[in-house]
Amino acid sequence: MDARRAESFSDGVFAVAITVLVFNLLEIDTGDHAPALTYHVLLGLSWPQYAAYAIGFLSIGIMWLNHHTMFAHVARIDRVTLVLNILLLMGVVALPFPTALVANHLTGPAGPARVAAVSYGVVMIFISLGYTLIWNWIGAHPQTLTVRPVRSARTIIAFNGGLVGYVAATIIGGLVSAAAAVGIYGALAVYYLFEHLPAPAARDAEGTGTGPGY
Amino acid sequence: MDARRAESFSDGVFAVAITVLVFNLLEIDTGDHAPALTYHVLLGLSWPQYAAYAIGFLSIGIMWLNHHTMFAHVARIDRVTLVLNILLLMGVVALPFPTALVANHLTGPAGPARVAAVSYGVVMIFISLGYTLIWNWIGAHPQTLTVRPVRSARTIIAFNGGLVGYVAATIIGGLVSAAAAVGIYGALAVYYLFEHLPAPAARDAEGTGTGPGY
Amino acid sequence: MDARRAESFSDGVFAVAITVLVFNLLEIDTGDHAPALTYHVLLGLSWPQYAAYAIGFLSIGIMWLNHHTMFAHVARIDRVTLVLNILLLMGVVALPFPTALVANHLTGPAGPARVAAVSYGVVMIFISLGYTLIWNWIGAHPQTLTVRPVRSARTIIAFNGGLVGYVAATIIGGLVSAAAAVGIYGALAVYYLFEHLPAPAARDAEGTGTGPGY
């Protein structure tokens, strides 16, 4: 079974999930009780909405990017990979919810802020597990699923590193400080922005499989 | 007429329908009367929303998976298949509605819970009929539509088995118990998760057509 | 410029527009004033919502079908076709709005019902004009845009017939009866369901161009 429709469906889900984030912005100036539109209302009172929009958009965008990179290694796809992919997408689509919770509560009382920070971390752990499971599954079937073998010590460390980071941030968010947790979430997003999956050039070049880090 | 655009359009519809489910989550912490955000509010009071999200996501995901498998058998597509596909998608897109009804009423009074359980079953029967009609139509035109003949006693039993199950569960939901009906719905979802359509490897391998179950 | 991305973008727009229709259903059982869920509430009071959902879904589905058929004739695409396609999609995406107006007002007082019927007709005229303009444009450039010449007396009559029908129904809806107009809209939808564009088999068969009706 080729991976084309799984990529097409995933692209659609990522595209809709990333666009759901704009609905928070659309609510800024609506409702019977909305104050008159001034720069103060649009910027001073509403900046957490823009921050949530930007963070959410970049996070889902980076996830799409890594999904793209990961599936560039997939030559054929099986039913297990498809089911794992649906579970992964279940986490991605849910992300706008904890993102909104963090945006609405981070600057408020400490209790709700921590609850929001923990909820964000739980969804990110779920998503990280999804990527790890898919990568391990396709890596364990080099003959049938991937363009060439993809498992390496470096990749395993990279994935587990991200997962450990999200677990640690979630614990810190629940016990210590929501702001500290959000700072770690941001650092982890930047970490994933810099490529840590082997480059999918393998599909084009059909390399020897002896390159560094593979 | 090749099936590419029908798949592309269907993937888009599945992707949007599956993402609609997150709007229920986004409403958990909004509104003027929303209580302060605590773990109790986020988990204890809102678990039916998460259950509905997970069940709805898996159900539509499995449907996409089987749509994917079914269309992998389609070599060319005709106008009848396209119209049947639109009717099938009409059921898929509607599913978030009875899913929300079940989630909101399952733990409440018996009357509304049964109404919700029946509404879910009716939509699932509609969707099952859609799959059965498409499969029968393409199976009845092996020369023009499919990669190779796909009808078999096993497949017909599998489809009718699912349909009979949904009809039975709907009757039980209306007359006996909403919870029992929901239990059967869950069992049927697991049933469809395990592949019962012949593997679409046929498209790749161009097999002899004498494999088991075809 | 090849037509692939225009089809992909159009498929996405059709897919989202067709899914927007479910939001009307999701509102049936929400709100502080929603009555207890009974079969009467779900069916007796809400049937116009289901009718609007089914009519809207079939209408947009048929439009996608004919878009699919029309673009199967397009070998290459130019900037004019792309701009006309955007105008066509502007009408398609707007359709859920007059569809909801008709559903909410058809069984009410005659005045608002006529306004709703006229608004539906105006959007359908806009969409019909979009299809006619695209078809005429690609038909007028057989060397550069289409697989083979597509203009024929039969096709022109078919398109103009539909357009005249929508204009007539809109006038009847505004002056005589909303119900009569809706009846004509339904008949025109069935008319477009039966194929009136030449079959796009031309792309596959690369025929002689002498087939009937071309």
Add this chain to the structure above:
Amino acid sequence: MDARRAESFSDGVFAVAITVLVFNLLEIDTGDHAPALTYHVLLGLSWPQYAAYAIGFLSIGIMWLNHHTMFAHVARIDRVTLVLNILLLMGVVALPFPTALVANHLTGPAGPARVAAVSYGVVMIFISLGYTLIWNWIGAHPQTLTVRPVRSARTIIAFNGGLVGYVAATIIGGLVSAAAAVGIYGALAVYYLFEHLPAPAARDAEGTGTGPGY
């Protein structure tokens, strides 16, 4: 890495963003305080909603068109282009928000109207910068990313001209008149409608690279 999935994901995001605009229309006849449906309510009171829908749809449609044209030059895609594309899409998805602000406030008091006009300009500047950055990046890597070299004095002037126009209109909107700014926004949309990127026929024709303007 080939550009197919980046185009597919972008098409999905454009498609959802352009469809979000219809939600403003759906609110015209809803709510407990909605007046009885007359031609006056549907046209006289609601015309800014239709104007916003049409302007927003055309603006996002034109952006998709130019995205389409730009990526037709891209032979291969790298991680920097993908990240820049996500930033560009972040602006595109946000556009329905300032579009709604302009529609709701342009005919009202001068203060909020200017705030709305400035917010629209800021998002358009963000989007213009995104296109300029992507075009410059792929133009600076002709060996690896593009079908053939694309930089030219004409193109650079065209891009910078649009950007200067949006900055000027934003300043005018903030200091002088919201209506004047909106007029310039409209003129710039028409400017971008007429093609100013070199025609992507290059991909098909594999020309000599000596054509005018390249």
